[in-house]
Amino acid sequence: MLNEGEFFAxxxxxxxxxxxxxxxxxxxxxxxxxxxxxxxxxxxxxVMRHYKGMxxxxxxxxxxxxxxxxxxxxxxAKIKIREALRKEGQNE
Numbered sequence: 001m002l003n004e005g006e007f008f009a010x011x012x013x014x015x016x017x018x019x020x021x022x023x024x025x026x027x028x029x030x031x032x033x034x035x036x037x038x039x040x041x042x043x044x045x046x047v048m049r050h051y052k053g054m055x056x057x058x059x060x061x062x063x064x065x066x067x068x069x070x071x072x073x074x075x076x077a078k079i080k081i082r083e084a085l086r087k088e089g090q091n092e
Contacts, residue, residue, distance in 0.1 A: 030085055030088050034080075034081045034085055034088070035047070037084060038077055038080055038081070042076055042077035043077060044063070045063065045070050045073045045074050046073075048062070048063075056070055056071060
């Protein structure tokens with residue numbers, strides 16, 4: 001499972017007041033849970049792109065995958081995360 005440092009390098013500086021910090025923390029935890037539940041084939045390109053700042057071509061080269069596959073896996077990962085977060089929100 002991926003740790004918090006891999007997701008949010010800057011911490012929660014965008015959440016100024018205490019209540020916002022709690023909400024941001026809960027949102028971050030839900031996001032980490034959703035990404036962590038993905039198969040590695042989807043989570044790895046997503047993390048490399050959005051949390052490590054790698055270009056699509058760098059990811060393609062690193063994982064030895066066609067560029068189109070990298071793009072598709074990142075897109076599919078976002079869809080799966082969105083669905084998981086919707087489900088999480090409905091269960092509250």
